[in-house]
Amino acid sequence: MFHHIVLLELQPDTPDDAVDELVDSLRRLPDVIETIRTYRVERDAGLAADNATVAVVAGFDDEDGFVVYRDHPVHQAVIAELIRPRLVRRSALQHHD
Amino acid sequence: MFHHIVLLELQPDTPDDAVDELVDSLRRLPDVIETIRTYRVERDAGLAADNATVAVVAGFDDEDGFVVYRDHPVHQAVIAELIRPRLVRRSALQHHD
Numbered sequence: 001m002f003h004h005i006v007l008l009e010l011q012p013d014t015p016d017d018a019v020d021e022l023v024d025s026l027r028r029l030p031d032v033i034e035t036i037r038t039y040r041v042e043r044d045a046g047l048a049a050d051n052a053t054v055a056v057v058a059g060f061d062d063e064d065g066f067v068v069y070r071d072h073p074v075h076q077a078v079i080a081e082l083i084r085p086r087l088v089r090r091s092a093l094q095h096h097d
Numbered sequence: 098m099f100h101h102i103v104l105l106e107l108q109p110d111t112p113d114d115a116v117d118e119l120v121d122s123l124r125r126l127p128d129v130i131e132t133i134r135t136y137r138v139e140r141d142a143g144l145a146a147d148n149a150t151v152a153v154v155a156g157f158d159d160e161d162g163f164v165v166y167r168d169h170p171v172h173q174a175v176i177a178e179l180i181r182p183r184l185v186r187r188s189a190l191q192h193h194d
Contacts, residue, residue, distance in 0.1 A: 003139070005152050007104055007188040042100070042192035047160070052190040055102050057154070063144070091104040091188040093149040095139035 001037065001097045002060045004069075007052035009088040014053070019043060022082040023054060033072045035065035052091070066094060098134070098194040099157045101166075104149035106185040111150070116140065119179040120151060130169045132162035149188070163191060 010019065026041040038059035044051045060066045069075060107116065120138050127133040135156035141148045157163045166172060 002142075005102065005104065005154070007102065007190055009188065042190070045099075045160075045191045045193060047163075047191050048189065050189075052188050055190045055192065057102070063142075066144075089188070091106065091149050091186070092145065092147075093104055093139070093152045094142045094144050095152065096142060 002062050002066050002094065003097070004056070004058045004060070004066055004092070004094050006056040006090065006092045008054045008056070008083060008090055009051075010053040010086045011088055014086045018082070018086060019053060022078070022086070025078045025082055026054075026056060029069070029072075029075055029078070032074050033069050035060055035068040037061060037065070063094075099159050099163050099191065100194070101153070101155045101157070101163055101189070101191050103153040103187065103189045105151045105153070105180060105187055106148075107150040107183040108185055111183045115179070115183060116150060119175070119183070122175045122179055123151075123153060126166070126169075126172055126175070129171050130166050132157055132165040134158060134162070160191075 023041050023043060030036045030039045036058060040057045042055045044053055058069065060069065120140060123138045127136045133155060137154045139152045141150055155166065157166065
């Protein structure tokens with residue numbers, strides 16, 4: 001498996017509804033991107049003030065499957081319309097099993 | 098389950114041996130911190146230049162188990178001696194199942 005982990009820190013004034021819309025839009029990606037094998041999108045539990053806002057943890061058969069996801073137009077639309085306008089910073093990492 | 102995800106970006110001049118030592122030290126924590134249920138420490142695969150360096154993905158029975166891990170002196174020693182001196186930035190998130 002090839003794993004992809006992303007932490008998104010959104011602007012602190014991001015409305016709760018906007019975070020929900022972003023999370024829901026990401027959670028629909030496995031319906032349209034067939035290389036996704038496992039996919040979790042989670043909101044922070046709120047224990048630490050400097051935490052990220054949303055985590056994405058995704059699994060693919062291999063690096064090629066990840067690249068299909070990364071570059072998929074529906075994914076890119078979610079990034080451009082719902083994530084980037086609210087983003088403070090993004091941290092990511094990929095690893096093999 | 099209560100999940101904890103951390104991405105560590107280390108200084109780009111960090112020697113490979115120092116990253117290995119840090120990863121190995123973290124991977125020994127489940128031997129001494131009994132509230133850890135699942136624990137993965139992974140180095141970045143190197144696909145993107147702006148990626149984090151090391152990911153930690155940990156699972157606990159509940160928030161209390163996470164707090165024991167967070168504050169454990171052996172964990173704090175790894176942070177103080179091996180992580181903090183090399184750290185550019187840290188991003189973290191916790192979530193319930």
